[in-house]
Amino acid sequence: MDVLLLLCALLVALPNVAVVESRKAPVLDYFEYCAMSCRAYSASLEEFGGVGDGTTLNTGAFQAAIDHLSQYASSGGSQLYVPPGRWLTGSFNLTSHFTLFLHKDAVILGSQDENDWPVIDPLPSYGRGRDTQGGRFSSLIFGTNLTDVIITGNNGTLDGQGDLWWQKFHKGELSYTRPYLIEIMYSDNVQISNLTLVNSPSWNVHPxxxxxxVVQGVTILAPVTSPNTDGINPDSCTNTRIEDCYIVSGDDCVAVKSGWDEYGIAYGMPTKQLVIRRLTCISPFSAVIALGSEMSGGIQDVRAEDIVAINSESGVRIKTAVGRGGYVKDIFVRRMTMNTMKWAFWMTGNYGSHADDKYDPNALPVIQNINYRDMVAENVTMAARLEGISGDPFTGICISNVTIQMAKKAKKVPWTCTDIDGISSDVTPAPCNLLPEQGEEKIGACTFPEESLPIEDIQVQTCTYSRNL
Structure with missing residues (x-):
């Protein structure tokens, strides 16, 4: 961690504040924080009629504040401060050159009334909603066609109050796909950092x-049995960095996506140049890092390192199927520690849920150059389940310097492999015959790329907030 990042961490933990007392709650008059961009104009939600009592609906206050602050986009940008309190709201839209900052004692609560969540069109790369055939509810914090937008704080909270939505999902009572906590579409230069996200109706963070x-320093908490509460889902994105996050999830902690079947193929927008590092995950029924299953636009150049997996179904999982098309290639994972896992590695070519019956059965996915190295796992039921597609094998798999300690009640056969091709080096227990040992001279196999990606060059700076509107 460099000096500036350390300073930013200290600023989050111990903000430099001046407090102006009010009868409602203390209002911060000045503080410092770290962000990619600083702003010239500032305002507090209370100045626009916001009431943080947990029962007053604040959708209008949020939108009025953001609409007012949007006038400063071309003259230094603006920031909206959410003070201590419980701020009930429906979905609201962000603007460009804008920062939303949550005090550590601020909680933004998702409304329990469906009428407070506008219905928007399905994503064009999906062709339909994921929960239902039709549209989808807009996310709690939503933005589209934005430039330079930041959602941050000193660990303030977004609470989606998702139980109502989970019950509707299980009972088949949803008219539209459930909302996410944060969704940013068609945008450039996005920072989501230093927040706590709890009880999302569905996915938590969806760029x-x-x-x-950049998604950094985010804590995501969901009941492990809650449906589809993925942590962070980069979807048809270029140059993304996910780091220093703690996720407890009812689904994949990080799910890398790029569209569904014929719709994703036609849209043709891959996820590429993705960095994932210093992630801790608990997901008993799903994966720490999943690639797919909606990957029809392609996934390429994913670099994950220094990952801790605890009590999760699988460490790294590739999910695809006949009809997906697209590709997952140039995937590099190193320095992963796993404890209490069903599978360390899982690849499946028969993940067969489809958007509709119009998919092309001749659209076969390409899975190649998948590299795992320098890993330790304990209490594992099965080392790996690697299942390609007949006539369309997964190729270029390389696993090196991996030690897996099997559980007392582990499967008798630790590896199952079909329709795959690759190599291994210094792996315990010994892999299947389709991953032959290369010997000591090939111990450097599965090399992790050393050159940096452009997203790693994005720097933060020390910003200030002072009330000036």
Missing amino acids: VYSSNV
Whole structure:
């Protein structure tokens, strides 16, 4: 961690504040924080009629504040401060050159009334909603066609109050696909950092069709039995960095996506140049890092390192199927520690849920150059389940310097492999015959790329907030 990042961490933990007392709650008059961009104009939600009592609906206050602050986009940008309190709201839209900052004692609560969530069109790369055939509810915090947008705080909270939505999902009562907590579409230069996200109705953080995205220092908490509460889902994005996050999830902690079947193929927008590092995940029924299953636009150049997996179904999982098309290639994972896992590695070519019956049965996915190295796992039921597609094998798999300690009640056969091709080096227990040992001279196999990606060059700076509107 460099000096500036350390300073930013200290600023989050111990913000430099001046407090102006009010009868409602203390209002911060000045503080410092770290962000990719600083702003010239500032305002507090209370100045626009916001009431943080947990029962007053604040959708209008949020939108009025953001609409007012949007006038400063071309003259230094603006920031909206959410003070201590419980701020009930429906979905609201962000603007460009804008920062939303949550005090550590601020909680943004998702409304329990469906009428407070506008219905928007399905994503074009999916062709339909994921929960239902039709549209989808807009996310709690939503933005589209934005430039330079930041959602941050000193660990303030977004609470989606998702139980109502989970019950509707299980009972088949949804008219539209459930909302996410944060969704940013068609945008560039996005920062989501230093927040706690709890009880999302569905996915938590969904950047889609966007570039230059940083998700950092985010804590995500969901009941492990809650449906589809994925942590962070970069979707058809270029240049994304996910780091220093703690995720407890009812689904994949990080799910890399790029569209569904014929719709994703036609849209043709891959996820590429993705960095994932220093992630801790608990997901008993799903994966720590999943690639797919909606990967029809392609996934390429994913670099994950220094990952801790605890009590999760699988460490790294590739999910695809006949009809998906697209590709997953140039995937590099190293320095992963796993404890209490069903599978360390899982690849499946028969993940067969489809958007509709119009998919092309001749659209076969390409899975190649998948590299795992320098890993330790304990209490594992099965080392790996690697299942390609007949006539369309997964190729270029390389696993090196991996030690897996099997559980007391582990499967008798630790590896199952079909329709795959690759090599291994210094792996315990010994892999299947389709991953032959290369010997000591090939111990450097599965090399992790050393050159940096452009997203790693994005720097933060020390910003200040002071009330000036």
